[in-house]
Amino acid sequence: MVVFVARRLIVSCFVLLAATAAMFTLVAHAGDPLADLRLSTAPNRADLIAHRSEILHLDQSVPQRYAAWLGHASGCLIPGRPCDLGRTVQGQDVATLLGQAIVSTLTLVTGALVLAILLGVGAGVISALRQRTGLDYAVTFSASLFFSLPVFWVAVLLKQFLAIEANDWYADPTVGPLAAAVLSALSGLFWGAVLGGDRARRWLIRFGAASVTFGLLEYLSVTGWFARPALGPGIIAACAFGIAVGVTALVAGPNRRGVLTSALGAATAGSLAQFLVTGSLQQPTWASFPTLLLLGLSAVGVAVLLGWLLGGPDRPAAIRAAVLTALLTGLVMVIDVMLRALPGYSRLVRGRIIATAGSQTPNLDGTFWQTQLDQLTHLVLPTLAIMLISYATYSRYSRASLLDALGQDYVRTARAKGLPERTVILRHALRNALIPVTTLAAVDFGVLIGGAVITEAVFARPGMGALFIQGLLPPLDPNPIMGFFGVVAVSVVVFNLLADIAYAYLDPRIRLG
Amino acid sequence: MNDTDGPAGSTGPDGPDGPAGSTGPGQRELPVRTMSRRRLVLRRFLRHRGALLGLLLFTGTVLLAFTSIGFLGLPGWWGQPYQASGVVENGGRMTLHPFPSADLMPSFLDGDGMFVDPSTIRVGAHPFGQDDVGRDYFATTMRGAQISLTIALAVGAVSTLLGTAVGALAGYFRGWVEGTLMQVTDLFLAVPLLVVASVIGRVNDGGPLILALLLGLLTWMSMARLVRGEFLSLREKEFVEAARALGASSGRIIFRHILPNATGTIVVNATLTVALAILLETSVSYLGFGVQPPDTSLGKLISDNQNACLVRPWLFWWPGMFIVAIALSVNFIGDGLRDAFDPQQNRVRA
Numbered sequence: 120m121v122v123f124v125a126r127r128l129i130v131s132c133f134v135l136l137a138a139t140a141a142m143f144t145l146v147a148h149a150g151d152p153l154a155d156l157r158l159s160t161a162p163n164r165a166d167l168i169a170h171r172s173e174i175l176h177l178d179q180s181v182p183q184r185y186a187a188w189l190g191h192a193s194g195c196l197i198p199g200r201p202c203d204l205g206r207t208v209q210g211q212d213v214a215t216l217l218g219q220a221i222v223s224t225l226t227l228v229t230g231a232l233v234l235a236i237l238l239g240v241g242a243g244v245i246s247a248l249r250q251r252t253g254l255d256y257a258v259t260f261s262a263s264l265f266f267s268l269p270v271f272w273v274a275v276l277l278k279q280f281l282a283i284e285a286n287d288w289y290a291d292p293t294v295g296p297l298a299a300a301v302l303s304a305l306s307g308l309f310w311g312a313v314l315g316g317d318r319a320r321r322w323l324i325r326f327g328a329a330s331v332t333f334g335l336l337e338y339l340s341v342t343g344w345f346a347r348p349a350l351g352p353g354i355i356a357a358c359a360f361g362i363a364v365g366v367t368a369l370v371a372g373p374n375r376r377g378v379l380t381s382a383l384g385a386a387t388a389g390s391l392a393q394f395l396v397t398g399s400l401q402q403p404t405w406a407s408f409p410t411l412l413l414l415g416l417s418a419v420g421v422a423v424l425l426g427w428l429l430g431g432p433d434r435p436a437a438i439r440a441a442v443l444t445a446l447l448t449g450l451v452m453v454i455d456v457m458l459r460a461l462p463g464y465s466r467l468v469r470g471r472i473i474a475t476a477g478s479q480t481p482n483l484d485g486t487f488w489q490t491q492l493d494q495l496t497h498l499v500l501p502t503l504a505i506m507l508i509s510y511a512t513y514s515r516y517s518r519a520s521l522l523d524a525l526g527q528d529y530v531r532t533a534r535a536k537g538l539p540e541r542t543v544i545l546r547h548a549l550r551n552a553l554i555p556v557t558t559l560a561a562v563d564f565g566v567l568i569g570g571a572v573i574t575e576a577v578f579a580r581p582g583m584g585a586l587f588i589q590g591l592l593p594p595l596d597p598n599p600i601m602g603f604f605g606v607v608a609v610s611v612v613v614f615n616l617l618a619d620i621a622y623a624y625l626d627p628r629i630r631l632g
Numbered sequence: 633m634n635d636t637d638g639p640a641g642s643t644g645p646d647g648p649d650g651p652a653g654s655t656g657p658g659q660r661e662l663p664v665r666t667m668s669r670r671r672l673v674l675r676r677f678l679r680h681r682g683a684l685l686g687l688l689l690f691t692g693t694v695l696l697a698f699t700s701i702g703f704l705g706l707p708g709w710w711g712q713p714y715q716a717s718g719v720v721e722n723g724g725r726m727t728l729h730p731f732p733s734a735d736l737m738p739s740f741l742d743g744d745g746m747f748v749d750p751s752t753i754r755v756g757a758h759p760f761g762q763d764d765v766g767r768d769y770f771a772t773t774m775r776g777a778q779i780s781l782t783i784a785l786a787v788g789a790v791s792t793l794l795g796t797a798v799g800a801l802a803g804y805f806r807g808w809v810e811g812t813l814m815q816v817t818d819l820f821l822a823v824p825l826l827v828v829a830s831v832i833g834r835v836n837d838g839g840p841l842i843l844a845l846l847l848g849l850l851t852w853m854s855m856a857r858l859v860r861g862e863f864l865s866l867r868e869k870e871f872v873e874a875a876r877a878l879g880a881s882s883g884r885i886i887f888r889h890i891l892p893n894a895t896g897t898i899v900v901n902a903t904l905t906v907a908l909a910i911l912l913e914t915s916v917s918y919l920g921f922g923v924q925p926p927d928t929s930l931g932k933l934i935s936d937n938q939n940a941c942l943v944r945p946w947l948f949w950w951p952g953m954f955i956v957a958i959a960l961s962v963n964f965i966g967d968g969l970r971d972a973f974d975p976q977q978n979r980v981r982a
Binding site: 149 | 815818819822823824825826827828830831832834835907911914915918919920921931934935938941942948952955956959960963964967
């Protein structure tokens with residue numbers, strides 16, 4: 120293993136060397152860094168040209184410049200040495216600019232990737248389990264469609280149509296009977312297809328889901344909930360218990376008493392804790408950030424304790440279920456305070472709650488949660504754009520992979536020895552089916568960082584993509600381009616390596632060497 | 633698990649172009665009509681509904697794009713050239729009415745009565761409207777589609793040739809050839825596609841075809857890996873051994889014996905590369921580093937008109953619809969081909 124990693128690291132270094140050298144040469148020939156100054160009519164034109172030539176070392180040959188760039192840039196990968204990626208044509212330090220931009224890009228890409236994996240794998244698994252049904256065809260067709268969508272077109276569509284529609288709707292947030300009927304019909308079809316069963320059961324589910332959706336939508340609409348959304352202690356408690364049951368069903372199976380008791384215990388603790396922590400959650404400042412972290416940690420601690428005490432024979436599974444329940448309950452509480460912050464935030468941005476440009480509203484004078492909400496609303500559309508395309512890959516891949524696994528002999532063996540279907544699918548088929556998906560995810564992360572360029576350009580997010588595009592426009596700015604390329608190339612190489620290691624770890628048949 | 637396609641299992645790689653199922657003297661005669669692999673694949677492809685729809689859509693788009701405004705100096709049937717500006721009529725609105733005007737609300741519910749009036753279907757002078765200097769947007773979109781299609785197909789051709797060559801050499805000769813070629817492949821895989829494509833587009837000042845060539849140099853890697861895999865397994869088969877024993881040269885073995893058996897992989901992957909290429913080219917052109925004026929492409933049209941989105945949305949919709957139509961139909965064709973060539977594998981159904 121160590122030998123494998125070491126060898127791969129050495130090979131990766133050579134790959135990076137070759138890639139950066141080729142890219143440096145390409146960039147050096149891609150345009151003229153002095154283009155704007157040559158056309159300038161400023162009296163000190165000659166000085167400006169001389170100054171910029173000196174910053175960018177234009178007097179040296181390309182190989183000399185590359186050697187110097189490499190020497191300085193390698194400091195970014197070796198701890199303890201200064202990180203110097205050169206300067207822009209305006210004389211700014213590229214490493215500083217990149218440092219700020221990386222955070223924005225990483226937030227976007229990580230969020231989109233996590234959502235795409237959750238939704239894509241979920242959809243793929245459901246459509247594999249319900250093969251050759253309407254839902255299956257809908258999922259595979261939507262995957263093909265999203266796969267063929269140009270991301271820039273989707274992004275502009277979201278920005279110019281969806282955002283404006285959503286904001287106009289939010290000006291008077293009510294759901295008319297017709298819209299509610301359409302949504303309820305869709306929800307009925309969806310739940311009928313997901314839960315399945317014989318004909319009568321499916322119709323019952325469809326009808327039930329549709330009427331619940333309709334009633335809920337109309338109730339929320341009439342009571343003006345959309346204008347002043349909140350969950351409230353009752354709903355939070357209900358969510359917590361729902362989460363506990365769901366998590367137990369997923370982690371261990373619904374009839375494992377110890378696991379269920381500890382998850383329900385965690386849910387109870389969470390429901391009670393919300394009354395204690397409401398104060399510190401409502402109006403935190405940046406100074407109380409450690410308090411929030413402490414609250415989260417103590418929740419995990421309590422959950423571990425509960426799992427330990429109540430787990431009985433299933434202690435590890437019980438601890439897992441309790442911690443998961445606690446974390447998700449915490450998430451529900453955070454969603455609650457976020458929702459409560461929404462009306463105030465909406466006033467601050469004059470009702471246009473779905474932002475279409477930038478990464479935050481400039482000069483926003485809001486509370487802690489309003490600032491968080493502001494960053495979130497700026498993330499919604501770009502995340503959606505990246506997610507749609509990635510979702511297509513994951514749903515196709517996990518569907519094919521699960522179908523493949525379900526046809527294997529070991530699944531037949533598992534069924535033959537009488538294991539419950541849930542165990543067969545979750546423990547035997549899905550676990551093996553998801554192994555290739557993990558490698559796909561690792562590789563995809565590196566690719567997405569490079570691919571976020573377009574999304575960032577459409578939504579004017581100040582990320583690494585903006586630096587790259589700005590650098591490519593005349594006058595050509597080599598150092599930001601090379602800095603961005605370096606970050607992307609390193610992350611691609613590192614994530615490919617991680618993918619290989621994860622694969623070997625998850626699939627014992629693979630031996631690295 | 634999909635053994636429903638009948639004789640599929642018996643038509644594995646079976647020699648250069650030998651039809652399966654020919655019975656020798658010692659074997660039991662079976663009343664099965666022999667069918668060449670090519671016909672079998674064609675039949676399975678034609679039974680694939682998604683693939684047929686894709687083929688239809690793709691052919692239609694290509695015919696529309698290339699015959700309407702003419703290509704390479706040949707005249708087309710659409711009267712208006714794509715370059716000429718003109719008077720903006722009626723705010724540049726679309727004159728296309730593809731559907732009959734109809735009212736389905738009966739008169740006792742305060743409607744105009746139930747009627748369908750097909751006489752309102754018309755194409756008009758500017759079916760896709762006009763842009764801000766009065767150019768006919770149908771002609772412009774067709775020009776964009778021509779360029780984008782040409783680039784996508786050329787990228788597909790270049791990367792297929794290059795990828796097949798690299799994969800074949802690496803898989804057949806093994807040893808240091810394989811080591812070197814696969815190292816180069818990994819190197820190309822490590823560079824982010826869109827980023828390098830943008831920089832290369834910025835370097836390029838030689839027009840769309842050079843751009844296609846350069847993009848083809850960036851997209852051959854998956855083909856090389858797949859073809860290498862095929863070659864690695866095919867070179868160990870008995871028929872290759874037989875050919876070698878008969879004294880066939882390496883070139884003959886590669887071209888006459890192995891390559892025909894790898895056609896499935898190559899054709900399927902070439903199709904998917906075309907779909908990737910159209911998205912890549914339009915993305916690069918959207919960013920402004922691809923096709924340069926006076927030429928246009930579907931991606932450049934979207935980037936030119938994205939700000940007109942709210943006032944004249946059709947300027948934004950049409951090029952996008954064409955990109956989706958092309959990419960979707962090519963993907964469907966690829967899925968259909970994959971199922972037709974390899975019915976054993978699990979279908980990722982279109």
